[in-house]
Amino acid sequence: MKHLIFLLFLAATTLPLFAQRITETQYFDKNDDSTRKENAVTYSLTTYTDSSKKVYTVKKYSIKGQLQSDFSFRTYGVQVKYDGNYIVYHDNGHLKIKGAYIRDRLQGELTSWYANGQIKRKDEYVMDSLIRGHCYTATGKDTTWFPFDVGFTYGNGLQELFQFFGKNIHYPINSLKLGIQGDVHILFTIEKNGTVSHEQVRKSVNEEIDAEALRIFRVLPPNWKPTLKDGEPQRQQAILPVSFRVEG
Structure with missing residues (x-):
């Protein structure tokens, strides 16, 4: 008797995704989605630092040319990770965050500021391990320290996600009879308010298996919690691989 096994994993990818070219300018609308120049409120300039195109910086500007952020990245296989400077500016041009990463791990001194300066x-890290850390109120008083990086989650944990898929997903009959199996990768965006958008199949198995994976994803209860940076929610892409397996 054939039966099926579902395996679910999550992987984060940093927004936005950039084409693999030496230099690229990309424009964004008020929702931070790619758009044409005439509709843009911000734009980014990607500069590769070597011919392998694996090491690059992304500087983001307001459409008027004010620098908003300056991030460094490195690709490891299919993964893109923070690697180098991580700098963010307030709308008034003052520094907001200044730190550095090595392979997505905080390294060295990390400082952040309120808009009033x-x-x-003021934290210090060694490969993501906090050595010392202090947080302050906008008036300069000590306050309870809280983590700088908090990854996105679902509900009370990913087990809720696994259980929902396990109870509700159905193996398409034709694919089951033919023994067709594989992994569907669903690419989606977790918005700052925890809602989900832009879901699409990034890696396909076949039409009916893809459709079933998307169907369940779209009726998933809206219990996502967004990534936080310094206590502020961030818009981020994520990948949900759904594995369809048959066993004889």
Whole structure:
């Protein structure tokens, strides 16, 4: 008797995704989605630092040319990770965050500021391990320290996600009879308010298996919690691989 096994995993990818070219300018609308120049409120300039195109920086600007952020990245296989400077500016041009990563791990001194110039955080890390850390109020008083990086989650944990898929997904009959199996990768965006958008199949098995994976994803209860940076929600892409397996 054939039966099926579902395996679910999540992987984060940093927004936005960039084409693999030496230099690229990309424009974004008010929702931070790619758009044409005439509709843009911000734009980014991607500069590769070597011929392998694996090491690059992304600087983002307001359409008027004010620098908003300056991030460094490195690709490892199919993964893109923070690797180098991580700098963010307030709308008034003052520094908001200044730190550095090595392979997505915080390294060295990390400082953040309120828009009024008051220090908000002063941490020190060794490969993501906190050595010392202090957080402050906007008036300069000590306050309870809280993590700088908090990854996205679902409900009370990913087990809720696994259980929902396991109870509700159905192996398409034709594919089951033919023994067709594989992994469907669903690419989607977790918005700052925890809603989900832009879901699409990034890696396909076949039409009916893809459709079933998307069907269940779209009726998933809206219990996503977004990534936080320094206590502020971030818009982020994620990948949900759904594995369809048959066993004889």
